[in-house]
Amino acid sequence: MSTRHILLGLLAAGPSHGYDLKRRHDERFPQARPLAYGQVYTTLQRLVRDGLARIEGTESEGGPERTTYRATEDGSRELARWAREIAPPAPFVTNEIFAKVVVSILSGGDAGAYLRAQREAHMERMRELTAVKTAKGADLATVLSADYALNHLDADLRWMTTTAARLTTLTAEVDSA
Amino acid sequence: MNNGDGKVPLAARGLTKAHGRTEALRGASVELGAGEILAVTGASGSGKSTLLHCLAGIVRPDAGEVTYAGERLDRLPERRLSELRRSDFGVVFQFGQLIPELTALDNVALPLMLAGTSRGEARARAGEWLERFGVRGQGELRPGEMSGGQAQRTALARALVTGPRIVFADEPTGALDSLATEQVMTSLTHTARETHTAVLLITHDAQVAAYADRDIRMTDGVVAAAGVTA
Numbered sequence: 001m002s003t004r005h006i007l008l009g010l011l012a013a014g015p016s017h018g019y020d021l022k023r024r025h026d027e028r029f030p031q032a033r034p035l036a037y038g039q040v041y042t043t044l045q046r047l048v049r050d051g052l053a054r055i056e057g058t059e060s061e062g063g064p065e066r067t068t069y070r071a072t073e074d075g076s077r078e079l080a081r082w083a084r085e086i087a088p089p090a091p092f093v094t095n096e097i098f099a100k101v102v103v104s105i106l107s108g109g110d111a112g113a114y115l116r117a118q119r120e121a122h123m124e125r126m127r128e129l130t131a132v133k134t135a136k137g138a139d140l141a142t143v144l145s146a147d148y149a150l151n152h153l154d155a156d157l158r159w160m161t162t163t164a165a166r167l168t169t170l171t172a173e174v175d176s177a
Numbered sequence: 178m179n180n181g182d183g184k185v186p187l188a189a190r191g192l193t194k195a196h197g198r199t200e201a202l203r204g205a206s207v208e209l210g211a212g213e214i215l216a217v218t219g220a221s222g223s224g225k226s227t228l229l230h231c232l233a234g235i236v237r238p239d240a241g242e243v244t245y246a247g248e249r250l251d252r253l254p255e256r257r258l259s260e261l262r263r264s265d266f267g268v269v270f271q272f273g274q275l276i277p278e279l280t281a282l283d284n285v286a287l288p289l290m291l292a293g294t295s296r297g298e299a300r301a302r303a304g305e306w307l308e309r310f311g312v313r314g315q316g317e318l319r320p321g322e323m324s325g326g327q328a329q330r331t332a333l334a335r336a337l338v339t340g341p342r343i344v345f346a347d348e349p350t351g352a353l354d355s356l357a358t359e360q361v362m363t364s365l366t367h368t369a370r371e372t373h374t375a376v377l378l379i380t381h382d383a384q385v386a387a388y389a390d391r392d393i394r395m396t397d398g399v400v401a402a403a404g405v406t407a
Contacts (some may be wrong), residue, residue: 122383
């Protein structure tokens with residue numbers, strides 16, 4: 001995920017300082033890993049260096065002094081370009097689950113048992129996400145991110161189900177290779 | 178087996194059932210705890226629906242036993258079985274279970290009236306259940322005038338209005354889009370948890386199964402994974 005574009009996107013709502021951007025990021029992307037302060041400040045400095053944001057000023061309001069940033073015209077154009085850009089439909093065939101199944105077959109392990117255990121773990125995570133998104137008062141950002149994760153886990157699960165059904169054939173192919 | 182503690186109201190062991198030459202169940206075993214929401218997943222033809230029919234007392238297994246609250250369901254006389262189905266079980270299918278000539282409100286009131294409740298009282302309680310499932314405003318519509326999701330939420334209200342201990346749901350969202358599925362499943366699971374009603378949910382969809390407390394998977398007429406003490 002492009003942290004610089006996410007921060008540019010948050011700056012589109014108006015000037016803001018690093019602490020506030022981090023807080024809003026963590027609110028908007030509740031299922032994502034929280035941003036580290038260091039990463040926020042480094043990214044903001046790079047946005048300024050590249051002319052996509054500039055320092056608006058400093059404020060303290062009784063607390064520690066904070067630098068406020070604003071997106072530049074170039075920043076807004078870059079954000080619009082990025083938002084329109086199609087993400088590559090990556091096949092993700094280097095996925096760890098896929099690798100483990102193949103390695104398990106190569107090493108004479110029990111790929112079927114691994115798939116069953118992995119399936120259980122996926123279902124457990126899907127139950128957690130479903131509980132999060134259907135909890136009373138869940139906000140839209142939480143629901144959307146849980147939907148996203150659920151659909152990807154579901155795709156993994158369908159692949160695992162098909163693979164379990166194919167294991168006999170797959171094992172023969174890998175063995176003879 | 179004594180279920181006096183209420184922990185396992187429904188249990189099946191070694192169920193077999195053939196439809197002609199096809200063996201739909203080949204020794205399936207399952208336990209449903211009190212108030213538990215259990216999803217049964219599996220490919221089509223794996224025996225999920227036949228399992229539900231045997232557990233709900235709709236069909237009798239060829240062999241094996243089904244125990245409900247200490248009674249052998251598979252041995253009960255038909256009359257006692259239909260009493261039990263009316264008083265203790267609620268059933269929801271993929272579609273078609275509402276009576277097309279009746280309004281949503283009368284569809285939900287019907288099971289109460291069949292059990293001897295007056296029409297006025299039955300309609301009042303039906304209204305409360307429609308409210309619970311978010312379709313009170315559709316109370317005067319007939320099934321053909323409602324969306325698929327509204328019809329399924331009405332069917333759920335009808336299945337729960339008599340206060341059953343177990344609801345059997347066979348692909349209740351099979352004909353719905355993802356948002357209607359979410360509304361139906363959220364209504365069903367929230368209400369079941371609030372009223373401590375057990376649910377046996379048949380689905381081929383992992384995202385629907387994720388609303389349950391636990392899931393088991395059927396393959397070729399047997400329970401293939403997790404959660405069963407066969």
